[in-house]
Amino acid sequence: MSRVAIGNNKGGSGKTAVTVNIAHALARAGKRVLVVDMDPQANASRRLGWAYDPTDPKPTLVEAIQAGTEGIAAHAISTIGWQTEYAERIHLLPSRFDLENRVSEAAVLGAVSRLDRALDGADDKYDITLIDCPPSLGHLTQLALAAANVALCTVEPERDGVDGAVRFRDFIELNRLELKNPDLRLIGAIPCRVRSGINAHEHHMNQLPALFPGLVWESIPERAIIKDASDEALPLEALGSRTNEIISVYAELANRLLQELHA
Numbered sequence: 001m002s003r004v005a006i007g008n009n010k011g012g013s014g015k016t017a018v019t020v021n022i023a024h025a026l027a028r029a030g031k032r033v034l035v036v037d038m039d040p041q042a043n044a045s046r047r048l049g050w051a052y053d054p055t056d057p058k059p060t061l062v063e064a065i066q067a068g069t070e071g072i073a074a075h076a077i078s079t080i081g082w083q084t085e086y087a088e089r090i091h092l093l094p095s096r097f098d099l100e101n102r103v104s105e106a107a108v109l110g111a112v113s114r115l116d117r118a119l120d121g122a123d124d125k126y127d128i129t130l131i132d133c134p135p136s137l138g139h140l141t142q143l144a145l146a147a148a149n150v151a152l153c154t155v156e157p158e159r160d161g162v163d164g165a166v167r168f169r170d171f172i173e174l175n176r177l178e179l180k181n182p183d184l185r186l187i188g189a190i191p192c193r194v195r196s197g198i199n200a201h202e203h204h205m206n207q208l209p210a211l212f213p214g215l216v217w218e219s220i221p222e223r224a225i226i227k228d229a230s231d232e233a234l235p236l237e238a239l240g241s242r243t244n245e246i247i248s249v250y251a252e253l254a255n256r257l258l259q260e261l262h263a
């Protein structure tokens with residue numbers, strides 16, 4: 001079992017796109033994946049085709065963290081809305097805007113371990129658990145980092161995107177003992193939304209290997225098709241053969257992740 005937290009202290013850097021599309025790639029490769037939506041924006045939940053139904057309310061990650069008891073997350077895990085045969089290999093711990101209410105519990109003794117406890121036993125049957133973090137280093141990201149075995153960061157190759165990735169990396173280094181997760185480590189930095197012909201992008205792409213030695217993974221180019229799939233809550237594949245190029249980039253990233261995790 002391997003839990004991977006995906007973060008960056010900069011919004012819009014491609015965290016959720018990486019989470020959803022690597023989940024897609026892993027499921028196509030036959031792996032069972034749990035996506036944990038640790039962001040009150042709930043973008044991963046929506047993009048995977050999940051919607052909260054007020055006429056038939058079901059528990060979400062919000063209730064699982066509030067309880068924080070061992071394995072309670074199993075009661076909130078849902079199937080996703082994609083209509084493909086491999087979609088059944090992706091399950092979701094969905095989120096809602098009221099995940100924000102969990103932040104006020106940060107000062108409660110042991111609160112940082114609530115996701116870890118809630119997942120304990122609940123994600124044993126998955127090959128990989130991907131945790132999509134919000135663009136902050138606050139309590140919700142700390143819950144993810146306390147529960148994860150390893151972390152990945154996205155990096156948009158612009159000054160603010162690189163700074164956000166460095167802050168995420170340094171936060172892990174500085175706080176893993178406080179998070180009661182001394183073995184937590186960053187295993188990769190994924191350049192996202194990379195555009196050619198832009199000086200800033202070329203400059204920062206050249207700097208990344210020195211900032212993240214041995215950790216820079218395959219780059220994801222900026223492609224409108226990724227936005228289209230996100231917008232329509234569809235797997236990339238559903239948008240036809242023009243997605244082949246980008247599907248193979250995410251497949252390569254998924255392979256790298258499996259190698260790193262020996263999964």
Ligand SMILES: Nc1ncnc2c1ncn2[C@@H]1O[C@H](COP(=O)(O)OP(=O)(O)OP(=O)(O)O)[C@@H](O)[C@H]1O
Binds near residue numbers: 220221227230
């Ligand atoms: N490689 C890409 N090419 C084009 N658009 C992309 C790419 N990656 C992500 N996007 C789009 O850019 C926007 C931001 O991406 P995404 O939501 O994945 O970032 P995020 O880091 O999760 O954001 P937040 O910090 O708000 O959670 C979305 O509209 C998404 O569809």
Ligand SMILES: [Mg+2]
Binds near residue numbers: 016133
């Ligand atoms: Mg996001």
